[in-house]
Amino acid sequence: MRVTATFAATRAEYRGRVALVPTMGFFHEGHLALMGAAREQAGTVVVSLFVNPMQFNDPADLAAYPRDRERDAALAEASGADVLFAPSPEEMYPLAPAVRVSLPDLSAEMEGAHRPGHLDGVALVVAKLYAGLRPDLAFFGRKDAQQLAVVTRLAADLSFPVEVVGYPTVRERDGLALSSRNVFLAPEDRAGVGSLSRGLFVAADAAEAGERSGAALEGLVAAELEAAGLPSPEYVALADASSATRIPCLDRPAFLAVAARVGTVRLIDNVFLDPEGPADRGVRLERDSLLYAKGVGC
Amino acid sequence: MRVTATFAATRAEYRGRVALVPTMGFFHEGHLALMGAAREQAGTVVVSLFVNPMQFNDPADLAAYPRDRERDAALAEASGADVLFAPSPEEMYPLAPAVRVSLPDLSAEMEGAHRPGHLDGVALVVAKLYAGLRPDLAFFGRKDAQQLAVVTRLAADLSFPVEVVGYPTVRERDGLALSSRNVFLAPEDRAGVGSLSRGLFVAADAAEAGERSGAALEGLVAAELEAAGLPSPEYVALADASSATRIPCLDRPAFLAVAARVGTVRLIDNVFLDPEGPADRGVRLERDSLLYAKGVGC
Numbered sequence: 001m002r003v004t005a006t007f008a009a010t011r012a013e014y015r016g017r018v019a020l021v022p023t024m025g026f027f028h029e030g031h032l033a034l035m036g037a038a039r040e041q042a043g044t045v046v047v048s049l050f051v052n053p054m055q056f057n058d059p060a061d062l063a064a065y066p067r068d069r070e071r072d073a074a075l076a077e078a079s080g081a082d083v084l085f086a087p088s089p090e091e092m093y094p095l096a097p098a099v100r101v102s103l104p105d106l107s108a109e110m111e112g113a114h115r116p117g118h119l120d121g122v123a124l125v126v127a128k129l130y131a132g133l134r135p136d137l138a139f140f141g142r143k144d145a146q147q148l149a150v151v152t153r154l155a156a157d158l159s160f161p162v163e164v165v166g167y168p169t170v171r172e173r174d175g176l177a178l179s180s181r182n183v184f185l186a187p188e189d190r191a192g193v194g195s196l197s198r199g200l201f202v203a204a205d206a207a208e209a210g211e212r213s214g215a216a217l218e219g220l221v222a223a224e225l226e227a228a229g230l231p232s233p234e235y236v237a238l239a240d241a242s243s244a245t246r247i248p249c250l251d252r253p254a255f256l257a258v259a260a261r262v263g264t265v266r267l268i269d270n271v272f273l274d275p276e277g278p279a280d281r282g283v284r285l286e287r288d289s290l291l292y293a294k295g296v297g298c
Numbered sequence: 299m300r301v302t303a304t305f306a307a308t309r310a311e312y313r314g315r316v317a318l319v320p321t322m323g324f325f326h327e328g329h330l331a332l333m334g335a336a337r338e339q340a341g342t343v344v345v346s347l348f349v350n351p352m353q354f355n356d357p358a359d360l361a362a363y364p365r366d367r368e369r370d371a372a373l374a375e376a377s378g379a380d381v382l383f384a385p386s387p388e389e390m391y392p393l394a395p396a397v398r399v400s401l402p403d404l405s406a407e408m409e410g411a412h413r414p415g416h417l418d419g420v421a422l423v424v425a426k427l428y429a430g431l432r433p434d435l436a437f438f439g440r441k442d443a444q445q446l447a448v449v450t451r452l453a454a455d456l457s458f459p460v461e462v463v464g465y466p467t468v469r470e471r472d473g474l475a476l477s478s479r480n481v482f483l484a485p486e487d488r489a490g491v492g493s494l495s496r497g498l499f500v501a502a503d504a505a506e507a508g509e510r511s512g513a514a515l516e517g518l519v520a521a522e523l524e525a526a527g528l529p530s531p532e533y534v535a536l537a538d539a540s541s542a543t544r545i546p547c548l549d550r551p552a553f554l555a556v557a558a559r560v561g562t563v564r565l566i567d568n569v570f571l572d573p574e575g576p577a578d579r580g581v582r583l584e585r586d587s588l589l590y591a592k593g594v595g596c
Binding site: 007008011092094095097098099100101102103104105106123127128129130131132134153154156157158159160161243 | 306392393395397398399400402404425427454455458541
């Protein structure tokens with residue numbers, strides 16, 4: 001595996017079809033699953049690693065975001081990456097960008113409403129990765145469902161010849177969606193956060209049994225949260241999977257999403273629902289995540 | 299020369315370095331000069347032809363914009379184009395775009411102020427051409443000086459690996475900058491419009507002789523217009539060549555630009571000025587433009 005610092009050096013490594021896995025590093029099994037899926041479909045797998053300041057609406061969150069380049073390089077190599085593109089802020093933003101890239105209709109609700117500017121920052125940096133790396137495929141986790149809608153529509157609207165692939169969420173043993181931020185959960189909060197996925201799974205069961213009411217599905221999630229002592233999520237929302245706008249009725253492919261602050265950590269999760277077929281609840285690890293291993297890759 | 303209708307079919311024609319010449323068609327010698335310059339530097343010259351509705355702030359201007367595909371195809375082929383990419387509106391905008399692309403700091407004044415939304419529409423369609431055609435080089439006329447600043451910064455800010463080349467303005471015998479819209483000038487207006495370029499040339503002479511005051515340079519243009527019976531230009535402005543913002547003093551590479559409405563036709567023109575070197579006044583035809591020939595290419 002090569003580690004590159006510039007767009008041009010990265011492109012110079014290409015052979016065959018190119019699959020991109022954009023990340024902010026501190027890898028867990030969710031990232032590695034994306035790399036594995038990319039490996040199966042491409043001649044060259046590029047993993048980008050950049051903690052993008054422009055998508056952090058909270059400076060404290062940016063400062064605290066976990067980073068471990070050596071660990072990440074070892075994990076990416078073991079997962080079949082050909083190139084780890086780890087640009088400096090100067091390569092990514094040689095000037096403060098004058099361009100604005102946004103998808104306001106897809107960014108009005110949920111994450112867009114609760115993290116002002118976040119999805120604009122995602123759209124900008126992903127546009128740069130599409131433009132500068134010219135991938136044929138790009139893999140994103142479904143855990144960030146609204147982000148997935150944004151980067152998919154971004155590619156279509158700007159005519160980037162890239163196929164955007166959304167990949168199922170990987171979960172810890174109790175169902176908690178993997179996130180690099182999980183390492184910051186206080187021990188006393190850890191048990192309660194299982195309620196997010198539990199509530200989503202209850203709702204997915206109901207949807208598969210025929211429930212079509214958005215209010216009812218959202219209510220099932222909220223009830224599970226309340227029972228676990230998390231009565232005030234930022235939102236619970238059924239949304240159109242492509243437009244990322246709330247819908248009152250499960251009459252098309254959709255996601256049911258939740259966001260909640262637990263202690264100092266903000267968690268998001270979702271299930272994808274389809275009135276014509278099974279829900280996507282993601283996949284569950286049978287062991288502790290490598291997030292909690294000591295000295296991985298060092 | 300191949301004529302293509304899709305981004306993918308266009309890319310399938312590539313050999314070697316790819317130079318793009320984005321146009322809205324109805325070619326004149328300015329377009330052909332861009333094609334000739336592209337031909338010298340690339341293995342494949344792609345000319346795109348799309349009258350982009352999103353950059354017209356005036357529906358009447360869009361409806362009246364001159365179109366002649368057969369004429370354009372013959373001229374592009376004669377000028378060395380390998381591919382004429384002429385997409386349908388459905389290929390370019392299969393959905394109404396949800397994405398917004400803008401460079402507000404570069405679009406606040408001059409054209410941006412007088413044609414609301416115009417430069418945002420240019421930024422969007424050019425981003426699509428950069429993304430979908432993946433050119434190594436892109437050629438634009440310096441006549442649209444603010445547009446040139448926008449599409450240059452767009453490429454840099456989004457990390458497109460494209461070199462943007464600005465090419466000198468081509469002028470009619472009396473100095474009038476070539477524009478497809480010149481065919482709409484009424485005969486009684488035709489004489490007076492020479493004052494735009496005359497004023498700009500007087501100012502370029504003054505700049506080369508040491509004049510550095512923006513107000514003085516702008517005043518020279520305004521005086522020439524007034525003498526020709528065009529007392530109310532939309533603007534006369536000295537602007538930084540890269541940021542397209544007005545500057546009070548010629549202390550860096552700049553353009554001196556003018557816009558005026560003459561009858562039903564809106565005309566723009568400029569000279570590029572440099573405190574360290576000669577002005578770029580463009581080049582002048584020694585014959586009537588092919589805009590006025592009958593049946594060219596038919």
